[in-house]
Amino acid sequence: MQSSRPASPPRLDDPAAATLCSQARDLAEAGHADRAAELYERVVADAGPRYRAQAALGLAVVRDHLGDTAGARQADETAIAAADPEFSPRAAYHLALLCEKEGDSDAAARAWQTVVEFGNQRYLGAAHHGLARLAEARGDDETARSHWQYALNAADPQTVADAARDCARRLLERGAAAEAAEVLARGLAAHDTPDLRLLLGAVRVEQAIAEFDTALAQQPADPHDTAVARELLARLLAVRGDSATAERVWYDGLTHDAPQTAAEVRARLRRGFLTPDPDVAAETGEAAFWWDPYLEAAVASDTTPMLAGELFAALSRIYALLAQADSAARADAALAAALQVVDDYVWGAALRDDVHAQTGRTTTDLD
Structure with missing residues (x-):
């Protein structure tokens, strides 16, 4: 039976390893990636677990910058294996992003799960965010929903905002505007950002479209109310980019069975149109311009x-x-x-x- 030997003591003490890591970081920031990689490699080879993890993570970042993705992934794995409570989960985080960039979803999921297993609160939210995206990509909505909930309850406000933005976008694409609004409210409570405000505006447009559509389905008794609902619905649909549906909404109003309703809708469609001079109209007998039908069609179809x-x-x-x-x-x-x-x-x-x-x-x- 082969006897086990104790691991060799590190050849670099902590102060020396810390100095080399600091020098390597300065070199990398100054654009000397190759020299920085050499110093990081020395620390990885000769230092104890704490600085080996830090140096391996730095080496992964440098190698990624140099275009050596395989080398970067290997360095991340080395940092993860060192089991340092700070740098190892950061390395798993970096590895997950690398794998996602390469389209290696399975490896990315394993890396994100590794971040979760380390339990460092600083990175847990981001890990669940990543796992939620991957679960959605493979169609596992139930798992995705669970991870979204974790991400939306993260300790870091920026992580919550990022998760809220991505989750709300996906919900909005599926037509779940009410759920998207709830998610955005949580994101805004954590960190008020312009992109969340923009998404909230888009959500409210979708909600308004749904409300006006429902109002028309219930057939308002007042022709004025019907015309208002049709105009607002059509114009919001055009803003959304759905000009074909907007045109149909206008057309249904213009051909409404109730003449007063159709007249109200036409008046709203023609808002801002040029009005013929009454004297000229009296002389020619023409109460409207020949181009009005083309303008009406253009407004209706955006x-x-x-x-x-x-x-x-x-x-x-x-x-x-x-x-x-x-x-x-x-x-x-x-x-x-x-x-x-x-x-x-x-x-x-x-x-x-x-x-x-x-x-x-x-x-x-x-x-």
């Missing part, structure tokens, strides 16, 4: 900037063509060419008809 862009582009081309007419003989040809500019636009035919009406000439006269 494409007003696109319509404005089309119009300015078309006008620019039209005026360029008209500017080429230097005689009366060429004026009609220039006008005909200018009108062809709008052929590809939805509103092009209406514009041509209006020009023909204004000039008193037909399409044949101008072709």
